Amino acid sequence: MAQDFSRYVDPRIGSEGLGRTFLGPCMPYGMAKPGPDAVSMPNAGWAPMPEPVKGFSQMHVSGTGGGQKYGNILIQPFLDAGEIIQKRVDEKIALGYYACTFENGIRTEITASERCAFYRLDYGRKQKGKLLIDVATFLGIDTIPDKRETQQYVDSYVTCDGKYAVSGWSTVRGGWNNGGPYTVYFYLQSDTPLSNSDVPLANGDAPLYNKVKESKTRLDVAFSKSTVNLKIGISHISIAQARKNIPACGFDAQLKNVRKTWNGKLGKIEIAGTEKQKRMFYTALYHTMLMPVDKSGENPHFSATPYYDDYYAIWDTYRTSMPLLTLIEEPQQRDMINSLLNIYKHDGYMPDARSGNWNGRTQGGSNADIVIADAFAKGMKGIDYELALKAMIKDAEVPPTDDDGFVGSVPEEKHGRGGLMEYNTLGYVPYGIDRAGNRTVEYSYDDWCIAQVAKGLGFPELYEKYMKRSHNWRNLWRSDYEWQGMKGFIMPRNADGRWLDSVPWGKSKVYHPVIPYYPDTKVAPWYLPWWSTFFYEALSAEYSLSIPHDVPGLIEACGGKDAFIRRLDTFFANGHFNVANEPSFMTPYLYHWVGRPDLSVQRIQQIVNDNYEDSPGGLPGNDDGGAMSSWLVFNMLGFYPIAGQNLYIIGSPMIPEYTIHLSNGKDLKVVREGELWKQMFITHDVLINGGKLVLPDFKTEEKGVDKTQKLLIMKEKEKSTAFAQPVDKYLITIPTQYVARFILNRQYRNWEVGVDSTSMADTLILKCNQSLYLIPRKVVDEADGFCWDSPQKGRNLYVCDMSSNRGMRDGTFLFISRKALRQLQANGSFVYNGILWRKISADEKSITVKAEQDGTMMQIAVDLGLPWVLRMDGNPLGIDWRLEKQ
Numbered sequence: 001m002a003q004d005f006s007r008y009v010d011p012r013i014g015s016e017g018l019g020r021t022f023l024g025p026c027m028p029y030g031m032a033k034p035g036p037d038a039v040s041m042p043n044a045g046w047a048p049m050p051e052p053v054k055g056f057s058q059m060h061v062s063g064t065g066g067g068q069k070y071g072n073i074l075i076q077p078f079l080d081a082g083e084i085i086q087k088r089v090d091e092k093i094a095l096g097y098y099a100c101t102f103e104n105g106i107r108t109e110i111t112a113s114e115r116c117a118f119y120r121l122d123y124g125r126k127q128k129g130k131l132l133i134d135v136a137t138f139l140g141i142d143t144i145p146d147k148r149e150t151q152q153y154v155d156s157y158v159t160c161d162g163k164y165a166v167s168g169w170s171t172v173r174g175g176w177n178n179g180g181p182y183t184v185y186f187y188l189q190s191d192t193p194l195s196n197s198d199v200p201l202a203n204g205d206a207p208l209y210n211k212v213k214e215s216k217t218r219l220d221v222a223f224s225k226s227t228v229n230l231k232i233g234i235s236h237i238s239i240a241q242a243r244k245n246i247p248a249c250g251f252d253a254q255l256k257n258v259r260k261t262w263n264g265k266l267g268k269i270e271i272a273g274t275e276k277q278k279r280m281f282y283t284a285l286y287h288t289m290l291m292p293v294d295k296s297g298e299n300p301h302f303s304a305t306p307y308y309d310d311y312y313a314i315w316d317t318y319r320t321s322m323p324l325l326t327l328i329e330e331p332q333q334r335d336m337i338n339s340l341l342n343i344y345k346h347d348g349y350m351p352d353a354r355s356g357n358w359n360g361r362t363q364g365g366s367n368a369d370i371v372i373a374d375a376f377a378k379g380m381k382g383i384d385y386e387l388a389l390k391a392m393i394k395d396a397e398v399p400p401t402d403d404d405g406f407v408g409s410v411p412e413e414k415h416g417r418g419g420l421m422e423y424n425t426l427g428y429v430p431y432g433i434d435r436a437g438n439r440t441v442e443y444s445y446d447d448w449c450i451a452q453v454a455k456g457l458g459f460p461e462l463y464e465k466y467m468k469r470s471h472n473w474r475n476l477w478r479s480d481y482e483w484q485g486m487k488g489f490i491m492p493r494n495a496d497g498r499w500l501d502s503v504p505w506g507k508s509k510v511y512h513p514v515i516p517y518y519p520d521t522k523v524a525p526w527y528l529p530w531w532s533t534f535f536y537e538a539l540s541a542e543y544s545l546s547i548p549h550d551v552p553g554l555i556e557a558c559g560g561k562d563a564f565i566r567r568l569d570t571f572f573a574n575g576h577f578n579v580a581n582e583p584s585f586m587t588p589y590l591y592h593w594v595g596r597p598d599l600s601v602q603r604i605q606q607i608v609n610d611n612y613e614d615s616p617g618g619l620p621g622n623d624d625g626g627a628m629s630s631w632l633v634f635n636m637l638g639f640y641p642i643a644g645q646n647l648y649i650i651g652s653p654m655i656p657e658y659t660i661h662l663s664n665g666k667d668l669k670v671v672r673e674g675e676l677w678k679q680m681f682i683t684h685d686v687l688i689n690g691g692k693l694v695l696p697d698f699k700t701e702e703k704g705v706d707k708t709q710k711l712l713i714m715k716e717k718e719k720s721t722a723f724a725q726p727v728d729k730y731l732i733t734i735p736t737q738y739v740a741r742f743i744l745n746r747q748y749r750n751w752e753v754g755v756d757s758t759s760m761a762d763t764l765i766l767k768c769n770q771s772l773y774l775i776p777r778k779v780v781d782e783a784d785g786f787c788w789d790s791p792q793k794g795r796n797l798y799v800c801d802m803s804s805n806r807g808m809r810d811g812t813f814l815f816i817s818r819k820a821l822r823q824l825q826a827n828g829s830f831v832y833n834g835i836l837w838r839k840i841s842a843d844e845k846s847i848t849v850k851a852e853q854d855g856t857m858m859q860i861a862v863d864l865g866l867p868w869v870l871r872m873d874g875n876p877l878g879i880d881w882r883l884e885k886q
Contacts, residue, residue: 005266006259008282009095012616019619020044021287022062025096025112027258028265029294032234033060034110034117035098041139043068052085058117058234062290063623064312067149069175069355071139072184076132077106077121084132096258111255115245118254119230128222133158135170136217148746151175160213163193167239177353177360184234187243191229194221236298265289268328273655279614284633288321288626299357304342306335313353315363316624318370319585323641324630330663334382337375340368344391349415359415363536365442366395366417370644373449377646378684392450428475431492431500437535441543444473448549449644473547477557484574486567488557489519489544492534506877509853511833526790529745538583541576546583548642551593561594579611580621585631589640589649597677601652604635605700638695646684652698666690672697727772727797734767738883745878766813771796773813783817785833814869821867
């Protein structure tokens with residue numbers, strides 16, 4: 001009997017905490033991902049009990065951060081109109097299957113085919129069960145128009161389509177990739193006739209299949225039986241196509257089919273190990289095949305196939321997910337690459353990210369270039385590499401300028417390379433252009449990848465050109481910069497070539513604050529839009545070690561072999577490695593290049609043991625379409641790909657033996673024996689030749705790595721030693737008096753605010769979120785500017801009288817000084833942060849002022865004890881708010 005690998009998959013792993021994996025039923029690369037949507041609208045829809053559920057929608061993403069996408073065509077079984085939103089009393093979650101029972105007794109079971117959701121509803125009573133079909137809702141629905149990364153309603157329609165069917169469509173735009181409008185058509189097929197629900201719509205009519213049978217937003221229907229089977233076909237093309245996407249089989253047959261299909265995919269790697277190891281491994285392998293999504297034949301913009309959507313994003317998946325598929329799912333990986341080329345032919349660029357059939361959100365480099373180079377280096381057939389080289393060269397030479405007109409869509413974020421003209425003329429992207437650090441480092445590797453493909457295709461001049469550009473990372477390498485005992489970092493530099501020890505923020509015409517920049521500085525999300533920082537989703541400390549095409553050159557730049565080992569030790573000991581994000585993925589393996597693979601394996605095993613589990617919170621970061629999971633797969637297997645190259649790093653397996661059934665039909669048997677590395681690297685052609693491979697058996701000692709040499713790092717933020725202990729006490733005891741509703745560069749945050757004016761005789765204690773601001777009475781009375789320290793993350797203690805911080809902290813927070821208010825009341829104007837503010841209106845409770853230089857507006861209270869700024873609008877620093885009394 002064939003082995004059942006699917007029983008080791010636990011979709012709950014990674015579904016809670018940071019992982020955000022989709023746990024509903026899904027076929028490999030399936031478009032239909034039906035599942036529950038909790039009222040808080042998490043990215044994958046589901047949230048743990050007891051959070052209520054508003055219904056079940058038919059499309060979701062897996063493992064993503066940022067804004068939501070999909071959550072379209074929501075259905076909800078119900079009994080009474082007043083209980084649409086329901087709490088669950090139990091759940092059953094398994095591969096290909098989700099079920100839950102509501103408090104009202106209704107039980108819902110779900111499975112899926114590639115483009116169809118299957119539901120079995122048991123209403124549990126001898127009465128009509130009812131069903132809400134809502135086509136106007138989706139994940140991330142918001143009342144704020146054109147909010148960044150938020151899906152926006154465009155149009156919708158739903159109608160009864162005979163006695164046994166409902167059909168319609170929903171059009172939505174925006175979401176995480178700020179994409180244009182996409183439409184989800186659906187055809188709902190019931191095995192029970194539809195009847196009057198007796199639930200009035202907004203216009204007072206009750207829907208009958210043969211009377212009032214259509215709506216712009218929703219229908220409510222009823223069934224004559226207590227058990228109902230539904231199939232919901234979906235399509236991006238038409239209702240007719242959605243109907244064609246419905247299989248003929250029933251619920252149980254499809255559940256059997258989905259498990260059989262997954263078993264065939266999972267069985268391509270057979271491992272020995274503990275039950276826990278198998279659960280972690282096979283669930284991780286499962287996660288890598290949830291996205292991207294095969295939408296061949298489902299693209300309304302062009303008909304070319306193959307076509308995959310929901311690359312979310314290649315920046316995340318090129319490192320480990322796609323190399324894993326190349327080993328075990330080469331036909332699918334080939335289709336994904338040919339899909340990238342089809343997108344290039346029709347949309348003008350290969351995407352770095354894409355969702356809802358629109359390119360969008362290039363995070364750093366043009367990373368499809370690395371995917372092409374990886375396939376080329378590994379000899380993958382069936383790809384037009386000359387066309388691919390043209391696409392790569394367009395990335396490297398043609399700045400994106402095609403503004404599609406959709407709110408939030410920016411050409412340099414949509415695809416291609418932002419800051420390209422500066423990169424190609426200066427040799428780096430200067431500070432002031434979004435993600436200048438990411439882009440410079442990543443473009444350097446992209447250019448190296450272009451060079452390799454050009455060389456292999458017989459274009460030596462192109463090879464020389466792009467090899468020269470591949471050294472551009474050195475143009476941001478500040479070789480004399482020392483920090484925490486390490487020397488040399490990728491650091492910000494302006495267009496004039498000057499290194500920046502402090503970086504400016506905001507766009508004020510008068511007030512020009514700066515922030516000291518260190519290799520662990522993250523200038524976001526308060527001071528800058530988090531998308532506009534020097535390094536995005538990583539720090540200089542991390543990216544300064546991310547030069548995969550020139551590790552020997554990096555070692556030399558760091559001072560040689562011994563200095564490089566010390567640097568890596570310090571990097572890990574000081575907590576700079578970020579297991580939760582992709583730029584650090586390869587860093588633990590850098591010890592290999594200085595002859596210490598044992599240290600690499602010590603790091604890897606400690607990282608896995610400390611951060612991965614077979615539990616709902618078992619992933620340390622967003623799974624990002626399988627990236628976090630595929631990293632685990634490779635490290636359990638004991639070798640690691642260098643994406644874009646025909647090379648793998650040899651570590652030590654965390655399982656005793658395994659067999660990979662390769663895409664070419666051969667088998668690779670791997671056993672863990674012996675402790676010495678006979679070789680530290682291996683090529684792809686050796687792996688795919690099959691046979692037996694012996695890898696080192698190296699186990700980390702129980703005491704772990706560097707436990708006794710952990711360094712104590714002094715934080716740059718000034719903190720009051722005497723006040724450090726009572727911080728938590730004050731956060732609890734200071735009552736909430738206001739809610740500050742911040743708009744931070746189009747990001748929305750609501751934080752509690754309160755003050756304590758009695759506990760410290762000469763100091764006002766202000767609480768905002770989890771931060772405390774100690775504002776001396778003199779500052780409260782006489783300050784001439786605001787404190788701009790951020791309460792965004794963590795517990796912080798800010799002492800607001802430190803003029804050495806260039807005015808950043810020497811001021812009031814959320815209010816102006818009493819002296820400024822007196823000047824305003826006497827003269828009709830005052831100066832704050834060097835900006836002249838003039839009164840434009842007033843009433844008995846407040847005065848509204850306007851900045852003469854840039855038009856910023858403030859409404860200042862005159863009757864609340866402190867001169868609170870009740871409203872800040874149009875602030876060129878990107879920090880606006882409303883202060884609402886509780």
